[in-house]
Amino acid sequence: MSIKLNRVPPQALNDMFSGNSKAYYEYTMNTLEEDIEESSLSTKKNVFKAICLSGGTTPSQTKAAGFMNGLDLVDFGDGVKRYAIKFRIVDFMYDSSNPAITDILPSPFAPGISEAEKQRRISLHPTAYTEIAGKNEQFFTFGTTIDVKVMGDAFLVKSIFGNAFSGQSVAGGMGQGINFNPEAGMPPVAQDIIKPPEFSVNGVRYVSVPALNAANRASALYKSALAAGMTDSSKAWETTPAGRAWVSRVIYDGLFPGKGKGAKYGPLLGTTSESFWSSWFHNMCHKPYKKAFGKKKGVYTYYGYPSTQAFQARQRIEANTASFIGQEFFCIFRSREAPIFPGDSLFNWGGHKNPHGVSSYEAMDGSASGTGSHMTVFARQDGNYGYFHGGNESQKVGNRKFSLKAGNYLDSKHHGKFIAVYKKVKVVGIG
Numbered sequence: 001m002s003i004k005l006n007r008v009p010p011q012a013l014n015d016m017f018s019g020n021s022k023a024y025y026e027y028t029m030n031t032l033e034e035d036i037e038e039s040s041l042s043t044k045k046n047v048f049k050a051i052c053l054s055g056g057t058t059p060s061q062t063k064a065a066g067f068m069n070g071l072d073l074v075d076f077g078d079g080v081k082r083y084a085i086k087f088r089i090v091d092f093m094y095d096s097s098n099p100a101i102t103d104i105l106p107s108p109f110a111p112g113i114s115e116a117e118k119q120r121r122i123s124l125h126p127t128a129y130t131e132i133a134g135k136n137e138q139f140f141t142f143g144t145t146i147d148v149k150v151m152g153d154a155f156l157v158k159s160i161f162g163n164a165f166s167g168q169s170v171a172g173g174m175g176q177g178i179n180f181n182p183e184a185g186m187p188p189v190a191q192d193i194i195k196p197p198e199f200s201v202n203g204v205r206y207v208s209v210p211a212l213n214a215a216n217r218a219s220a221l222y223k224s225a226l227a228a229g230m231t232d233s234s235k236a237w238e239t240t241p242a243g244r245a246w247v248s249r250v251i252y253d254g255l256f257p258g259k260g261k262g263a264k265y266g267p268l269l270g271t272t273s274e275s276f277w278s279s280w281f282h283n284m285c286h287k288p289y290k291k292a293f294g295k296k297k298g299v300y301t302y303y304g305y306p307s308t309q310a311f312q313a314r315q316r317i318e319a320n321t322a323s324f325i326g327q328e329f330f331c332i333f334r335s336r337e338a339p340i341f342p343g344d345s346l347f348n349w350g351g352h353k354n355p356h357g358v359s360s361y362e363a364m365d366g367s368a369s370g371t372g373s374h375m376t377v378f379a380r381q382d383g384n385y386g387y388f389h390g391g392n393e394s395q396k397v398g399n400r401k402f403s404l405k406a407g408n409y410l411d412s413k414h415h416g417k418f419i420a421v422y423k424k425v426k427v428v429g430i431g
Contacts, residue, residue, distance in 0.1 A: 046150040047158065053086035053108065053122045074129065085157065086125045087148055102126065128155035182254035182284075185224060187216040189288050192343070198428055201337045204321050205429040209328055210343035210378075214285040218377035218389040221284060224250060225397040237396035238277075239270035251280045251391065255287070255302060270395065279305050281391025282345065282375045289330070289424075298330030305373050307332055307347055310422055311364040317427055324427045332422045334361050335415045339408040345375040346388065346402075346410070346418035361419050375422060376400065 054072075073081040089102045108121040128148045147158040195208040229242040237243035248266030252275075255261070265275045283302055293299040298313035300306035310332035317324050317331070332347065340346070349359055350372025363371070376390030376398060384405075390398045402418075403411040410418065 048089050048148055050087040050089045050102075050128075050146050050148045052146050053088055053125055054084075076129075082130045083157075084127050084129055086122050087128050087146065087155070088125055089148070126155060128157050130157045182250065182257055186220055187213070189213055190216065192424065194426065195339075195341050199338055200431065201333060202318050203430060204318055204427065205431055206331075206338070206425040207428050208339060208341055208344075209424045209426050210341040211286065211289060211330075211424045212343045213288045214345070214377055215342040215379050217285040217287070218379040221250065221281065222379065222389045222397050222399060230396050232399050234396050235394070236270060238392070239395065243396065244269050247277055251277050251284060255280050255284055276372075276392055278374055278390055278392035279303070281389075281397070282377065285377050293328075293330055297328070298332070305347070305375050306330065307364050307373060307375075307420070307422065308366055321427065321430050325429060326427065328424060328426045330422065330424050332364065332420050335410050335418055335421055336412070338421050338423060338425075340378060340386065340404070340410050340421050340423065341408060342378045342381055342386070344378045344421055344423035346378070346414075347373065347375050347420040347422055348418045350374045359419065364420070 072084045074084045075081050087102075088105070088107070102125060105124050106121045108118045108125075110121075113121075128146075148155050149158045190212045192209050192212050195210055198205050198207045200206070225237075225246055228246040229240075230237045230246070234240075234243075238247050244266055247269060248262030252261040252265050253259075265277075268274050269277075282305060283300065286299065286306075289299055290302070295301070295309045296313065296316070298306060298310035300309055310330050313329045314331040314333075317329065335346075349363070374390065376388040376393070378386050379389045380387050381404075385401050385403055388398070388400045388402065390400075393400070402414050405411050410421065
C-alpha cells in the first residue's frame with residue numbers, strides 16, 4: 001500500500017496571501033488533482049466523521065496510561081513518519097442513514113465494562129493514518145472529532161476539529177460533541193434520604209438529609225475527566241489541550257450552556273487571570289438543588305461558594321427554630337459539630353486569595369468577604385474513609401481520601417485543613 005501524497009506541510013501555508021504563491025499554488029493543484037482522482041475511482045461516500053480512540057496528552061507521547069492508547073508512528077516506505085490512530089465512526093458526513101462499518105464492533109464506550117475490556121475493544125477498530133508527517137500534524141488527543149476519508153485500501157485523517165471529548169457517553173462521563181448537552185452524561189436526579197441519628201447544635205436538633213445528587217454528580221464529573229485523559233498524578237492538567245477543552249466544555253459551558261463561558265474563560269486557565277473553576281465544579285454538582293433551595297435556604301445563585309448563605313440560613317434557624325421545624329436547609333457547621341455523609345462538602349479558606357490568613361469559622365459572617373475559599377464534595381464512602389472530589393485541586397479534578405471517626409464525623413486530625421462541613425439537614429426540634 002502506498003499513501004504518499006504530494007502535500008505541502010502546513011507551516012509553508014501560514015497565510016495564503018503571504019507572498020508564498022508557489023507553495024500555495026502547489027498545494028491547491030495537488031489537492032484538486034487528488035480530489036478528482038478520488039471521485040473518479042469511487043462511487044461510494046468516502047468521507048465520514050469519527051472519534052479518535054488513540055492519543056496521549058502531548059504530541060510526543062507514544063504510550064499513555066488508563067483509557068488512552070498510544071500514538072504510534074509508522075513509515076510506509078516514503079520516508080514520512082505518520083501517526084497511526086484507531087477510530088470509530090460516529091456519523092457519515094454526506095449520508096448518515098447508512099450503517100457505519102465500525103457499528104459491528106463492540107463499543108469501547110459501553111457502560112460497566114472493565115478497563116482491560118475497553119482496551120481490547122479499541123484494538124479491534126480500524127486504523128487511519130495522518131496525511132502528513134507527525135511532526136507537522138495538528139495536535140489531537142483521544143476523543144478528538146476527526147474526518148476520515150477512504151483512499152484505495154487506506155483510511156486517512158482528513159480534518160481535525162478539536163480536542164474536546166466527542167459526543168459519546170463514557171462510563172458515567174459526559175459527551176462534549178457538537179450538540180453538547182451538559183446533562184447528558186449526568187446521573188438521573190435521585191431522592192435524598194434521611195440519615196439518622198439526630199444531632200444537636202446550639203439548642204437546635206437536626207437530622208442529616210445528604211445531597212445524594214451532589215455525590216453522584218461529583219463521581220460522574222471525576223470519571224468524565226479520567227475519560228478525557230486526566231490521571232490522579234496529572235500535573236497542571238487544566239493547561240493541557242485535553243484538560244483545557246474539558247474544563248471549558250464540561251464545567252464552564254456545563255454550568256451556563258450556550259453562554260460562551262468556555263470560550264471566554266478556557267484560554268485563561270493556568271494564567272494569573274484564571275477564574276478558578278473550583279466553585280464552578282461544586283455548583284455543577286449542586287445544580288439540581290438551585291431551584292428548590294434559594295439563598296435563604298443556604299444555596300448560591302451560581303457564582304462562588306455558598307458558605308455565607310449557609311451560615312446565614314443557620315443563623316435564621318437558631319433565631320426562630322420553632323418556625324422552621326420540618327423544613328430542609330443547606331447549613332454549614334464546624335467540623336466537630338455535625339456528621340458528614342456522601343453529598344456533603346468540606347470547607348476551608350483558600351490559599352490563593354487569603355492574604356490575611358483567615359482561618360476561623362466565624363469569618364463566614366461576611367467579615368472575610370473577598371477571601372479565597374474551597375469546597376470538596378464527599379463522593380463515596382468505603383468503611384471509615386471518605387473519598388472527595390473538588391475542582392481545580394492541583395489544576396485538575398481532585399481525588400482525596402480522609403478518615404472518619406465514630407458517628408461519621410470527620411477525623412479531628414483533618415480539622416486544621418477543613419474547618420467546616422456544608423450539608424443538607426432537616427430541622428426536627430428544639431433542645
